[in-house]
Amino acid sequence: MQTKTERRDKTYGTLEAFPEFIEQFTPPAADFDPRGAWKQTYAVRLFAEDSGTLGFLEIERRPAADGAALTVATRLAHVNGIQEQNAKLQCAADALGSLRSIQLESVSSGLDGRPVAAAKLAIGGQVRGGSIEWTRAGGKRSAPAPPPLVANWALFDAVQRLTPDPNKSFEFTLLDDGDLIKPAQRLVYVGQTTVQAAGGASLSLHCWEQTGYGVLPTHYWVDGKGRLLFAIAGQKAFLYDPEARNNARGRGRGAGRKKA
């Protein structure tokens, strides 16, 4: 077992930052159709901290004739409160599932669990050509969004449907966290690796890498069935865990051990 310091030294932004999780991870056995209907839940963790799971991200996909609908739910326990976001995305039938529209609700609560009325917000966005028209609490704004505009949550869907090809790259504009537009993104396939999961079972994973404005290199790890199991960027990790949503209920505090 590596010490925490050794782990920090070598594993930033990699699967090896979460050895306990990977060693105890049981790969899902069921068949998986990335182009069909599915629901996947991820535990949200921070790099090399002992804070455990901070919350969950759940994405449900429903295919449609002209693309797919994604329903997103996330809940994170911060140090001084809880943030919940729920979103519905309509995505086009292209390789990355580019965004057509989004509806998002965000609410924050104090440590007592009571929602803070002043921190509640509903956002709507409609993509029109090279821009997105926002509606936020009645206010409107149009912002440039060079196509294709792809939501961060839609990338969880896209990497499952892409065919591994090291010679192909995808250029796009990222819609991060519901309404942050981050241009000049790139997604490439970077290869395959094998990790030892629960019981010493070998788990073969394909890796996609995203880079661009305002993001740290983000690695998406997809199993042989096309299921996204892990997504890791810098200190942030999404780890496949069907129980993460249930486990997150009632948690009131996030990480808080470092002093910075």
Next chain:
Amino acid sequence: MKRRDFVCTGILGAPALAIRTARAAAAVPPPSFLFVIADQLSMDAVTAHGNRFVRTPNLDRLARAGVSFRDSYTTYPLCSPARSSMFTGRMPSETGVISNGLPIRAGIPNLGQWLGARGYETVYAGKWHVPNSYTGDIPGFSVLPGGFTGQGHMGDAAVSRACQAWLHNRSSQSPFLLVASLLQPHDICAWVSSHTREAPWERMAEIPAPLPPIPANFEYDQTEPRAMRSERRPKWSEKQWRYYLWSYYRHVEMVDAEIGRLLDALEDTGRANNTVVIMTSDHGEGSGHHQMVLKNYLYDEAAKVPLLVSWPGRTPAGKQDTAHLVSGIDIAPTICDYAGVAAPPEVTGRSLRPLVEGRNVQWREMVASEVARGGRMVRTSECKYIVYPNDPVEQLFDWKTDSGETRNLASDSRHALALEAHRRLLKDWEGRLKLAPNAAKGRVRG
């Protein structure tokens, strides 16, 4: 949410007396304030400041709409001490916050308490760190939830979202002070600690564009004081240094995007024209200058920070002020000045408003910074002087020929007069401080 009750007397003074009569006579409503703080953002990590390897469209928005002070120094290149100065207008050795995790000493009001007692709604979101990094209880402020200690990657999104929602939901017409204290690009600390050893790193990302070059002042003064060497840990190859810079700039862009969310919210709610936006950072990042990373030393990369003041239609657009030495202690008196209230007593900073408005005022001849181990820095238009107690090595750099701080002239007899003048400036400056009890032993001279 919890708002601490306080009585408008004692340290908070008498509000009725403090409000300037001129404002009442003119019947001009006082502006609101959005005070944006980044953590570990270097002066030169901004596109508007000439950096071609980072994209900061939202910091650039602020720079285009207002004034960017290019000779802006933190009072202490470390999180808590610097923040104590921003919110009090006094040096860390006066606030008592001489290292991380200490509270502002009793009897010194913070900006929230001061403006809250004078009719402002005062709201805080994000990192506080005097003493607790994130808390629901900040004296003088209502607190919006959000943030992870030491982890800006996800926390900042919640902080900017909470501020965005607050701006959209607010119906009151009373003036406000909203503090959005973001943590990025501070996550570079975790990045550096993960890449410190010479052992092979995890694979570098596949980057189509060239990596940023190592800085021109990569080499450094080999005779520097021992305490200046604390953050020269990595022994990286040139490519690794350049990859570190590339990574730092991505962290910078993350906070830039969050700032964009805040600026959009101000505009979308119709508040931009009556809101002064002030943006700064608690300290910078080594960025490979002098082969340094991180902070807590007095070279410019750690000590110099962006300081932007923008009020659409009121501030000169796109002005870069390179003529005035300004400091984190100037933020609180600047906000008080725009608000039309007197600054708290014993504030040592000065309002930047006359400089923003281009008025001809007599300005300070030097700016000082403090740092761990009792280190002190004096910057004048001519030189920069650095000294630590119990260390015989002093540093003196000629600012006109060596702003990269690579040639120490302190032992050069031709610069003896300048050295003595800067020693004297420091001594006089220290003599004017009203030191906190825990800071008295850290004095350098006299």
